[in-house]
Amino acid sequence: MRIANVVQLGIKELRGLARDPMLLVLIAYAFTISIYTASSAMPETLNRATIGIVDEDQSPVSSRILTAFYPPYFTVPRLISPPEMDSRMDAGLDTFALDIPPNFQRDLLAGRSPAIQLNIDATRMSQAFTGGGYVQSIVTGEVNEFLDRYRSNEPLPVELAVRARFNPELNKSWFGAVTNVIASITMLSIILTGAALIREREHGTIEHLLVMPVTPVEIMMGKIWSMGLVVLVASAFALVVVVEGLLRVPIEGSLALFLAGTALQLFATTAMGIFLATVAGSMPQFGLLLMLVLLPLQVLSGAITPRESMPEIIRTIMLAAPNTHFVILAQAVLFRGAGLGVVWPQLAALLAIGLGLFFFALRRFRSFLG
Structure with a gap:
């Protein structure tokens, strides 16, 4: 694998993305307005019930x-x-x-x-x-x-001193903001890589690549690093400007450590996006596959409901999904200020899952080109 080819192929993908206004609008919306509105509009447990x-x-x-x-x-x-x-x-x-x-x-x-x-x-x-x-x-x-015949507050036999850590105000928008960032990272990374491959096939440019002195590994790596970089920059912007700035959600841990985990998550999800694009015959079919994949990834990852409340078989199966480990890492770093000594198992799991998905997608991609 030649690094120069990977770099040039990635730059080509970035130029193709820059010429697609709909994807640019989707990226901007997913990491700004979507996060802000979904987090600030989260209802309380009971609010103005009729x-x-x-x-x-x-x-x-x-x-x-x-x-x-x-x-x-x-x-x-x-x-x-x-x-x-x-x-x-x-x-x-x-x-x-x-x-x-x-x-x-x-x-x-x-x-x-x-x-x-x-x-x-x-x-x-x-x-x-x-x-x-x-x-x-x-x-x-x-x-x-x-x-x-009177109103009084009777003293309780035992007084419970409650300390709410990491979110003293029990503000749901704090957790909703990070959950929406995670959802946007997963969704956009799969969509961008898959759409880039399907766009090349529909425009006929994939045949041009086949006659050039580049290998399938170089083509895949070019798509992965370019689309992953776009999502990584957008997620950093969303955390600093939208989550920390507009929503006033305090970030307790290291942003660099979170972005390192995000890079590993992107490595896994972009490979997943390439695999789904090779399975789908067109963009509508790719959209249907996304519905089947994204919903379980988000709902069963622990971002919406605790993993402890799920059946044992679901918890075991979801250990093979990158989102499960990424949610654990994101909540530990951003909310509880955890360091590398705490989240290294999640980093290792993301790396292992990413490598597995990459080689699985590469095998499918080679047969797709051949």
């Missing part, structure tokens, strides 16, 4: 319950009639509907343990999942205060 209340009791305790729901967790409750309860939920106007039955206060004072009906629109999963607990806590608190 609730309607059917007050069939019209008593002091029902009035207390009615006034206990207020922003930011809930919108101001709307008093509705029983026929409106189902129609409003069917129309998606209310996420929660609370029905206080007649004679609720009388049964409560008589010790009969009356029931209140709570209807939840479970299609709004982010709010419905925890909203029921919020509603029950609010109703129970108001009823207990009404029965006790």
